Amino acid sequence: MAKVLTPRNEDFPRWYQDVVAKAELAENGPVKGQQVIRPTGFALWERMVSEMDDRIKDTGTENASFPLLIPQSYMQREAEHVEGFAPELWTVTHAGGKQLEEPVVVRPTSETVIGEYMAKWVQSYRDLPLLLNQWCNVMRYELRTRLFLRSSEFLWQEGHTAHATYEDAHAFTLRILHEVYADFMENVLALPVLTGLKTAAERFAGALNTFACEAMMRDGKALQMGTSHELGQNFAKAFDIQYLGSDGKQHHCWTTSWGTSTRMVGGLIMGHGDDSGLRVPPRLAPVQAYVMTVKAGDGVGEAAAALHAGLRDAGVRSRLDDRTDVPFGRRAVDAELKGYPVRIEVGPRDLAEGKAVLVRRVDGSKTPVGLDSVTEAVTQALEADQQALYDEALRFRSDNTTDVGTLAEAVEAAGTGFARLAWSECGLEGEAKAAEQGVTVRCLQRADGTVPDSDQEPDLVAVLARAY
């Protein structure tokens, strides 16, 4: 059979493009840098939204919806923020056939407009913390785009919270990082992530501190999967977000913001995919079990339908493919491309022996299973393969992470993976020098891998890598 995809070790970026196209995940939109997310790709995102949204709500955060368009003047109120985002803005100048009095921008992120409303809604310490989130689209002008990874428009969630104290804001920023982001990424996406602090150079425009989750892709490069920002009182001062304390005095709030996007779909592809296509972790998978008729006749259709119904009854997200007018081989290749965790192939020969074949996407193994045991076998396979994907990704990362002693060694090691270097050996100068060679500090960690409270802590370790 001809190769459907460019092999990864031949040309990884080309392999990625092939998977996105052939698994029918997304396409370029008609306007430069925009994307069309097709049903197969969107179903992955919907499952991400559902799992993330549960975790976000568990923190007490409520969803809301803020406008797409933001007055230019809002963007300008926080000095670093406007500087960071000015080059990326899309501007609306006309509406209803007339020129607008003040140009407005399509939100690149919503700190400013949400800040304006927080200032209205927060009056007293009783109104705090104010915990908001929205799922929406944002736009940033990008010259070089890549589907899911970097596009002019993307879908995301952006959380925005206001707190009475530094301590409360700081703790919440880290709670989102660990309990929402890292928990989702490790336990649902099956991708181990490093959590750490961004350097000043990589920080969000206007933030005191940016914390991030970084995952290793199968080419050894890093992907920033999510960020959680401590904004200090910068936005509270720019937008006058104040509260009357129990001490009878006015205080500025401490705010946070945090986001994850459709970029995670790119991370899923490059974190688990192989030369046959996507491999979707069972807990995430919109289709966990794919029941296929090999060919028509001999009760095959009925048996497949019964297995499908049994799986559904057991709470498995099953899909039935009984399109016997499409060649079986083509359908099987398509199922591999789309990364369904298990396939159940129902054909006349096995059926005559009371069996169907269980094919596991993770390792390609094919096992005949008695019809009565299919549901149980599937359930067990789904659980085991969730873990197997995580273990494999963790092993890959650890095989491709090197402790180094000098910046030169770090740049060298970042050619194939992550390099861990004492931050005192790197520093701002070393960071700038590495950047000239396409290597960046992905995050700062404590020596034990935990997240530092600030980049002023002693004995920090910098993780350097090439990144998407």
Next chain:
Amino acid sequence: MAKVLTPRNEDFPRWYQDVVAKAELAENGPVKGQQVIRPTGFALWERMVSEMDDRIKDTGTENASFPLLIPQSYMQREAEHVEGFAPELWTVTHAGGKQLEEPVVVRPTSETVIGEYMAKWVQSYRDLPLLLNQWCNVMRYELRTRLFLRSSEFLWQEGHTAHATYEDAHAFTLRILHEVYADFMENVLALPVLTGLKTAAERFAGALNTFACEAMMRDGKALQMGTSHELGQNFAKAFDIQYLGSDGKQHHCWTTSWGTSTRMVGGLIMGHGDDSGLRVPPRLAPVQAYVMTVKAGDGVGEAAAALHAGLRDAGVRSRLDDRTDVPFGRRAVDAELKGYPVRIEVGPRDLAEGKAVLVRRVDGSKTPVGLDSVTEAVTQALEADQQALYDEALRFRSDNTTDVGTLAEAVEAAGTGFARLAWSECGLEGEAKAAEQGVTVRCLQRADGTVPDSDQEPDLVAVLARAY
């Protein structure tokens, strides 16, 4: 106690504004006509999305995501479409600090861009029907706006499908109208809706036929709650959506589109609200039961928490309000404003007798209930009150619907409700004349209330009303 809201019979539009503000549902955005949907309002929309999305998926439709920005040239390909939408467009002219080569518009609806992709994706009859939907934001320039009802940006779902035959497209348009829209509105929103055909004057720009769901608000005016359009082959021809038939020949597809929006939140408010605020039907309600401590002490907090836990275990969406530092009266007024279907008030006096008080929002009734029976009483009340709200709305509509014989009588009757007039007595001329007095034909129905296939059927009845 001072009235919190302007009474409905004093000034209905003012009452509506009051509810939206005081129940903390939404506010105006900083850019004219845009809206901020606050958590209480957004939770209603989230529940609508969830219930609608289930029904949409049950039809075999899959979700996807298409770009926010559409090249102006796309809008121009279908003549009636561009004419209908040109005055409402928001235009982006600059990005990344430079002028764009071709101006692009913020989508007012996505027939054109989705048409472009359908043309790529549909090759043979095997690819049909192609059933797509997206949940997204759209923008239309509006001079006079009202929160939820008419705003420059709104959230909606837009379904877009392509079919091999007229019959299949026609049937699907009506399936959406009945099985998704009317079913959701009647069984979840508890709002009876008239389903019918729009006249040529009220049709979607570029459609052959527009079918609609129309509900009566408590001021007797109509609100269009959702529309389902038969687009014939107009868009298929403009965008070259063709398929190779089983006859070996190329054919143009027949397409449909259909939408519902955050406007339904406005319908919910005006369809069920009373002088104390919102009344949310239990099946929709994000908070079905609101458990309140009347004041602290005497085991009240513990009892309330236990009742809340018991309700949650029974699958009731319960919220606990134990803020004894906020006056009880203020909390109770707020609960009425927000329309929680039932409240459980837990106070020391009732508790001493082993009871709590069940307050039903629909009729304001207060009943002491033994602690052991609370869950059962709540469950029964929720079921009964879902029906009670529907019955009340249906009675109101039927009390305010008049069969009339002349256009003059119809315009008169439309002052307080719906008028039913033979379409042959009204016609295009009568429709234009009524419009001068602010009365429009909401839909055409057959004499038995069912939906006609076209406005050419004999003996049609026109329903006339003032409308939002």
